[in-house]
Amino acid sequence: MVKMTSVDEGKIKQSLSKYQNADITKKHVMKVLNLYKGLKYNVEPFVFNDGSHKELFNLQGTIPVSYKGTYYNIPICIWLMDTHPNNAPMCYVKPTADMNIKVSMFVDHNGKIYLPYLHDWLPHSSDLLSLIQIMIVTFGEQPPVYAKPRGIQTNSTPYPVQPFMPVPASGTHIPGTNFPPYPQNSQYAGGSNIYPPYMSTTASGFPYQGSYGSYGGSTSNYPSQGCTGSFPYPPSTQPSPTVPATAGASGTITEEHIRASLLSAVEDKLRRRLKEQFSQLLAELETLRRTQQELTTGSAHLTELFDRLKKEKTELEKNITILQDKEAELEKEIAKLSDNQSIDVDEAVTTIAPLYKQMLNAYAEEAATEDAIYYLGEALRCGIIDLDAFLKQVRQLSRRQFMLRALMQRCRQKAGLAG
Numbered sequence: 001m002v003k004m005t006s007v008d009e010g011k012i013k014q015s016l017s018k019y020q021n022a023d024i025t026k027k028h029v030m031k032v033l034n035l036y037k038g039l040k041y042n043v044e045p046f047v048f049n050d051g052s053h054k055e056l057f058n059l060q061g062t063i064p065v066s067y068k069g070t071y072y073n074i075p076i077c078i079w080l081m082d083t084h085p086n087n088a089p090m091c092y093v094k095p096t097a098d099m100n101i102k103v104s105m106f107v108d109h110n111g112k113i114y115l116p117y118l119h120d121w122l123p124h125s126s127d128l129l130s131l132i133q134i135m136i137v138t139f140g141e142q143p144p145v146y147a148k149p150r151g152i153q154t155n156s157t158p159y160p161v162q163p164f165m166p167v168p169a170s171g172t173h174i175p176g177t178n179f180p181p182y183p184q185n186s187q188y189a190g191g192s193n194i195y196p197p198y199m200s201t202t203a204s205g206f207p208y209q210g211s212y213g214s215y216g217g218s219t220s221n222y223p224s225q226g227c228t229g230s231f232p233y234p235p236s237t238q239p240s241p242t243v244p245a246t247a248g249a250s251g252t253i254t255e256e257h258i259r260a261s262l263l264s265a266v267e268d269k270l271r272r273r274l275k276e277q278f279s280q281l282l283a284e285l286e287t288l289r290r291t292q293q294e295l296t297t298g299s300a301h302l303t304e305l306f307d308r309l310k311k312e313k314t315e316l317e318k319n320i321t322i323l324q325d326k327e328a329e330l331e332k333e334i335a336k337l338s339d340n341q342s343i344d345v346d347e348a349v350t351t352i353a354p355l356y357k358q359m360l361n362a363y364a365e366e367a368a369t370e371d372a373i374y375y376l377g378e379a380l381r382c383g384i385i386d387l388d389a390f391l392k393q394v395r396q397l398s399r400r401q402f403m404l405r406a407l408m409q410r411c412r413q414k415a416g417l418a419g
Contacts, residue, residue, distance in 0.1 A: 008033075015043045015057055018082060025084045028128045029059065036132065038062035038073060046079060056080060060094065063132055065139045074139055075099075076113075078128065088121035089128070091135070099145040103272075107144040359411035366404040369397050 012029055016022040033039060039061035046056040057080045062073035079090040091113040095101055103109050117126065117134045351357040373394055380390040 012041060015041065018055070019057070019080075020083050021085065025057070025080060028085065029057070029080075031127070031129045032059060032132060035129065036061075036063055038064070054082070056082065059128070063136055065136050065143070067140055067143055072143075074135075074144060076135065078131075080128075085121075085126065086123045088118045088126070089131070091115075091118065091131070093144045095145045098148050100148050102142075102144055102146050104142045104144070106138055106142060109272075111144075113144070355411055355415055359408055359415070362404045362407045362411065366401055366408065369401040369404065373397050373401075 009026075009030065012033075013022065013026055016025050016029075019025050029041060033041065039059045041057065041059055043055055043057050045053045047053055058077055059080075060075075060077040062075050064071045065074045066072075075094045075096065077092045077094050079092075081087040081089065093101060093107055093111040093113060095111070101107060101109060101111050106114055108114070113135070115131075115134060115138065117131055349360070351360055376385070376390055376393055376397075379385045380387065
């Protein structure tokens with residue numbers, strides 16, 4: 001394998017200087033260019049649908065594709081976004097003047113390539129080399145281009161006037177070329193009454209200026225890029241109309257042939273448009289169904305919220321009524337207290353049971369006993385009473401205090417109070 005020279009690497013690095021991830025992009029490009037010599041790099045302006053221009057790096061040329069045991073050079077062009085590899089590249093098939101695009105689920109009529117690998121592009125694991133290898137495998141099963149019939153002109157003549165030249169069969173070599181022979185086209189060879197459908201010169205549209213969508217989320221216009229040189233390509237596998245056998249004996253394309261080709265082209269175009277409209281309506285229907293489901297879910301959620309608010313409103317009104325009653329009671333008690341200026345201390349605290357009253361009285365007496373012992377100590381200190389009288393009174397009060405405390409403890413046990 002021939003490696004890129006330091007000069008080429010320097011040019012590529014300079015071309016990618018405006019890219020956000022220049023080093024990673026250069027690494028991806030170098031791997032591709034070292035392996036596929038049919039690809040060349042370039043920096044050209046890319047025109048988006050909004051009219052804006054941007055200089056983007058692209059790889060264009062040919063990749064080898066194996067079709068039925070023979071290798072063919074398929075022309076492609078890969079545009080790298082300036083955010084590569086965060087966004088997937090934009091890939092196109094670029095047929096030459098003697099090629100037509102074969103529309104499939106992987107290539108549209110403008111040549112844009114659609115692959116699951118591009119749709120599921122992962123910035124940290126996807127790269128250009130794997131993308132090209134997937135293209136080679138995919139195009140080996142469904143070629144993206146096919147040979148134009150030799151008799152169809154590309155000038156102002158609206159229909160072919162020369163005898164139809166069938167595509168060479170397998171094993172036939174085209175003089176003057178260095179490419180492998182075309183594979184046999186069972187639809188065009190082996191009979192004079194089968195011809196490919198008529199294709200207008202605008203169907204190829206290359207180099208083309210049409211607007212295409214991008215995989216990065218924005219749409220863009222594909223710039224005018226010529227792809228010179230001849231490349232071998234597999235023949236078409238599209239169905240072709242049959243014309244009466246009496247008209248094919250001379251080997252000349254007659255009006256019946258043109259009419260059949262036009263009918264086939266119109267039929268294909270109508271079928272494609274109907275399919276597009278059906279897909280669009282199906283997508284709209286799916287969107288409406290999803291919207292209906294979201295609205296139904298939202299309606300159920302709102303109904304649940306309304307029910308909850310009603311319950312909370314009922315509870316709130318009940319609590320307001322209770323608070324108003326309590327407020328009336330408080331106002332009544334305040335009015336009663338303001339009328340009676342003197343308050344009886346004994347009636348200030350009331351008990352709800354005789355046991356609690358007994359415990360309250362014992363507590364009050366015990367507190368009074370504590371105070372009496374304190375004042376006896378003060379009297380002894382001041383010399384008001386002698387020591388014998390002090391000890392006698394303290395002994396009696398202490399015995400009474402012990403009995404009161406035992407009574408309070410017994411009452412608490414009976415009342416079931418903690419502690």
